[in-house]
Amino acid sequence: MRAPGSVLDMWRLHVAVLVIAVVAQLIDVQEIPIGPAAILLLPLLYAFLLSVLINPHVVGAASKFIRKREVKAASPMIVIAIMPFIAKFGTTIGPSFEELIEAGPALLLQEVGNLATVAFAFPLAIWVFKLRREAIGATFSVAREPNLAIIVDRYGLKSPEGTGVMVVYVVGTLFGTLIFSVMASLSASLGIFTPEALAMACGVGSGSMLAACSGSLSGMWPGMEDTVVALAGASNLLTYATGLYVSLFVALPAVEWLYKKARPDEKPVARKEN
Amino acid sequence: MSAEETTSGSTRIPREKIAVGPTLRDLALVSVLGLALQLLATDISALAAAGGMAGLYVICAAGIVLTRFAPFYLPSIAWISLLGIVATLPFTPWGSAVTSLVADIDFLALSVPALAYAGLALTEREIDVVKKSGWKLLLIAVFVLASTYIGSAVVADIVLRITG
Incomplete structure (x- = not known):
C-alpha cells in the first residue's frame, strides 16, 4: 500500500508542499470583519487552494511538474502530516485534566448535544438533498481537525466520505465565526435558553468559533462576560478532549448504521485507498 | 470495546x-x-x-x-x-x-x-463529487454547524435546569 519509491524519488511532491506551506504561512491570517464576527482566512486554506491549483487533475498544465504518481503518493502523506497536529492537541488537554474533571455533569452531557448534528443534518442530507456516502463525512460531526483525521483514517480523504468532511471543514474554517455568532445572538434573543447553556454551547467548535460566539453572548449580557467566557472555555476544552472519541465510537458508527438503513439497496463498495 | x-x-x-x-x-x-x-x-x-x-x-x-x-x-x-x-x-x-x-x-x-x-x-473522482453536489454540501455544512450549536444549547439547558 505504500507509495512506490523513496523520499528522494518523490522530491517533487515534498518540495511543492514545502514551497506552498511557506507561501501560505507568509500570507498569514487575514480577517474580514463583519459586525462582531469575521470571515477568517487561515494559512491552511491558502495551502489547500494553492495545492489544488498545481494538482494536474485540476490544472492540466501542472502535470509538467506534479505527475499522477506524485498525486498518488500525496494521499498517504495526509494522515502522517496531521499527526504532529494531533499530538500537539493532546498536549494542550493534559495540563487541564483537573479542570475537566471539575467541569461537572452539564458540561459532560452537553457533549451529547453534538450528536444533534447527526439527528438533524443526516436526514436532511439523505432525503432532502439525496446525497450518497458523502453525507456520512459531512454530518457525523462538526468537522474540526480531529474529526477530519478520523475520516481520513477510516476512508481516506480521497473518498465520498472524505469529500463530505472536507467541505464542512472548509466552510467551518471560513464562515464558522460568522455562523456561531449569528446562532448565539439569535438563540439569546429567543429568551428560552439560560446564558450559561448558550455559553457552554459556544465551546463545541474551534477556538475562533468559541471567541466569536462568546463575544456575541457577552454583548447580549454585558454583566456576565466572565461566566460566559469561563463556561465556553471549559466546554471547548472538553470538546477537544472527548470529541475525538465520541465521534469515533458513537457518532460515526451511528451514521454508518443509519446510512445502511436509509439506503438498504446500495451495495457496500469495496473501496481501497489507492 | x-x-x-x-x-x-x-x-x-x-x-x-x-x-x-x-x-x-x-x-x-x-x-x-x-x-x-x-x-x-x-x-x-x-x-x-x-x-x-x-x-x-x-x-x-x-x-x-x-x-x-x-x-x-x-x-x-x-x-x-x-x-x-x-x-x-x-x-x-x-x-x-x-x-x-x-x-x-x-x-x-x-x-x-x-x-x-x-x-x-485530489483526483477526478473527488472533483466530480464537488461539481455535482457542491452547493448541497455547502448548505449541509452551514446546517451542521448551526444544529450542533442549538443541540448543545438544548442539552446544556435541560441538564442545568435538572441539576440546578
Missing part, C-alpha cells in the same frame, strides 16, 4: 500492513517541514522549535508503534491524542517537562502541510 465490530466492512488498510519504518521516515520528513513553518510562524528560537517538534515526533512515533502492535485496534490519531494527553498530565513526574517542551509550538502552522498534501491528493 466494540471498535472491531463497528469497523468491520470498512475500507481501512489492515494494520499488519502498516509499514512502521517508512511511516516513521515520512513522519520525520513532515516534522522537518513543520519545523520550517514554526520558525516562520512564531518568535521562538530554532533550538526551542526543534525541541518542540522532536517532542511531538516522539509522541507520534510511539502512537504509530502502538497502532501496529497494541493488542486491540485504535486509529493512529486516537493513540497519538491519548499519548499527548498522558505525556502532559500535571501530576505525573514527566508532565511539566513535556508541557514546557511543546508549549510554544504554534497550532495553526502545524496543520498547513497536511492541507497542502490534501490539495495535491
Whole structure:
C-alpha cells in the first residue's frame, strides 16, 4: 500500500508542499470583519487552494511538474502530516485534566448535544438533498481537525466520505465565526435558553468559533462576560478532549448504521485507498 | 470495546500492513517541514522549535508503534491524542517537562502541510463529487454547524435546569 519509491524519488511532491506551506504561512491570517464576527482566512486554506491549483487533475498544465504518481503518493502523506497536529492537541488537554474533571455533569452531557448534528443534518442530507456516502463525512460531526483525521483514517480523504468532511471543514474554517455568532445572538434573543447553556454551547467548535460566539453572548449580557467566557472555555476544552472519541465510537458508527438503513439497496463498495 | 465490530466492512488498510519504518521516515520528513513553518510562524528560537517538534515526533512515533502492535485496534490519531494527553498530565513526574517542551509550538502552522498534501491528493473522482453536489454540501455544512450549536444549547439547558 505504500507509495512506490523513496523520499528522494518523490522530491517533487515534498518540495511543492514545502514551497506552498511557506507561501501560505507568509500570507498569514487575514480577517474580514463583519459586525462582531469575521470571515477568517487561515494559512491552511491558502495551502489547500494553492495545492489544488498545481494538482494536474485540476490544472492540466501542472502535470509538467506534479505527475499522477506524485498525486498518488500525496494521499498517504495526509494522515502522517496531521499527526504532529494531533499530538500537539493532546498536549494542550493534559495540563487541564483537573479542570475537566471539575467541569461537572452539564458540561459532560452537553457533549451529547453534538450528536444533534447527526439527528438533524443526516436526514436532511439523505432525503432532502439525496446525497450518497458523502453525507456520512459531512454530518457525523462538526468537522474540526480531529474529526477530519478520523475520516481520513477510516476512508481516506480521497473518498465520498472524505469529500463530505472536507467541505464542512472548509466552510467551518471560513464562515464558522460568522455562523456561531449569528446562532448565539439569535438563540439569546429567543429568551428560552439560560446564558450559561448558550455559553457552554459556544465551546463545541474551534477556538475562533468559541471567541466569536462568546463575544456575541457577552454583548447580549454585558454583566456576565466572565461566566460566559469561563463556561465556553471549559466546554471547548472538553470538546477537544472527548470529541475525538465520541465521534469515533458513537457518532460515526451511528451514521454508518443509519446510512445502511436509509439506503438498504446500495451495495457496500469495496473501496481501497489507492 | 466494540471498535472491531463497528469497523468491520470498512475500507481501512489492515494494520499488519502498516509499514512502521517508512511511516516513521515520512513522519520525520513532515516534522522537518513543520519545523520550517514554526520558525516562520512564531518568535521562538530554532533550538526551542526543534525541541518542540522532536517532542511531538516522539509522541507520534510511539502512537504509530502502538497502532501496529497494541493488542486491540485504535486509529493512529486516537493513540497519538491519548499519548499527548498522558505525556502532559500535571501530576505525573514527566508532565511539566513535556508541557514546557511543546508549549510554544504554534497550532495553526502545524496543520498547513497536511492541507497542502490534501490539495495535491485530489483526483477526478473527488472533483466530480464537488461539481455535482457542491452547493448541497455547502448548505449541509452551514446546517451542521448551526444544529450542533442549538443541540448543545438544548442539552446544556435541560441538564442545568435538572441539576440546578
